[in-house]
Amino acid sequence: MRLDDLEESQHVEDSRGRGAFGGRSIGIGTIAIALVAMYFGVDPSLVLNIAQQAQPTQSAAVPADSNDPKVKFVSKVLWSTEQVWQALLSGTGRQYTPPALEIFSGATATACGQGQSAMGPFYCPADQKVYIDLSFYQELQDRFKAPGDFAQAYVIAHEVGHHVQNLLGTSEKVQQARQQARSEAVANAYSVRLELQADCYAGVWAHHANQQFRILEEGDIEEALTAATAIGDDTLQKQAQGYAVPDSFTHGSSEQRVHWFKQGLQAGNVNDCNTFK
Structure with missing residues (x-):
């Protein structure tokens, strides 16, 4: 993947190295009270826990280190x-507000609840932010056998696709x-269609990013298709x-994910990503 003509986003945050209290600030006075409590035989962790819960959550994310x-x-x-x-949304008269992307390690607080590395990269519509623990890329290579920088880029583009869906009201x-679905299987089917559309949007991104910045090198598309296959439900x-249970799918089969990424890549048209037909 060629990155030479790409600049760096101003919307990347880094919350790695956050303290044990997950970004909540515990003051010196609170610590002193905890020590006094310990002197009188009270478990100091009770004081710290109460203080932590009383404190408003503070974001410990800082601008990411581009080095x-x-x-x-x-x-x-x-x-x-x-x-x-x-460019694509302005062509339809809509304004694009880019999401922030937070790099975290282990766990992080989000407007959608506690984010965990085990969840993989995800998008939270409540704070319009993409979250990723970079250790996922090693897992993508080792566990899912989907190495390569373009496979990693596809993951980001998929989550940004969810942001586009959020902006469009989808x-x-x-x-x-x-919520109105008559069964869990039907509800899951809606989730699958949403995820497949995000795959298609990732393909749309690849189409236009290559046109604008010539990002693709030999083997890149194969890397993305390998990743899409590896993470199919x-x-x-299996x-x-x-064995597989289709009614429980939430992201789509490998074949579906590959199909919709290729659909977006080849067409480069958002209108060709209607997975809800």
């Missing part, structure tokens, strides 16, 4: 999504439909339990 090659890569990919989607409509379920 870190992994951070620089994420920042450049995010910048390319900003350029592509700003996410809210799907959430309402899921059927593939993951690995975990030996």
Whole structure:
């Protein structure tokens, strides 16, 4: 993947190295009270826990260090999504507000609840932010056998696709439909369609980013398709339990994910990403 013509996004934050209290500030006075409590035989952790709960959550995210090659890569990919989607949405008379992207380690507080590394990269519509623990990229290579920088870029582009869905109102409509669904299988089917559309949007990004910045090198598309295949619901379920249960799919089968990414890549048209037909 060629990054030479890409700039770095100004919307990348880094919350790695946050303290044990997950970004909540515990003052010196509170610590002193805890020590006094310990002197009188009271468990000091009770004081600290109460103080922590009483404190408003404070974001410990700071502008990311672009000297870190992994951070620089994420920042450049995010910048390319900003350029592509700003142009595409402005062409329809809509304004594109780019999401922030927070790099975290282990766990982080979000407007959608506690984010965990085990969840993989995710998008929170409540704070319009993409979250990623960079250790996922090693897992993508080792566990899912999907190495390569373009596979990593596809992951970011997919989550940004969810942001586009949020801006267009698609996410809210799907959430309402899921709540009114007559069964869990039907609700899951709506989730699958939302995820497949995000895959298609990732393909749309790749199409236009390559036109604008010539990002693609030999083997890049294969890397993305390998990643899409590796994280299909059927593939993951067969690995975990030996068989697949389609009614429980939430992201789509490997074949579906590959199909919709290729659809967006080849067409480069948002209108060709209607997975809800």
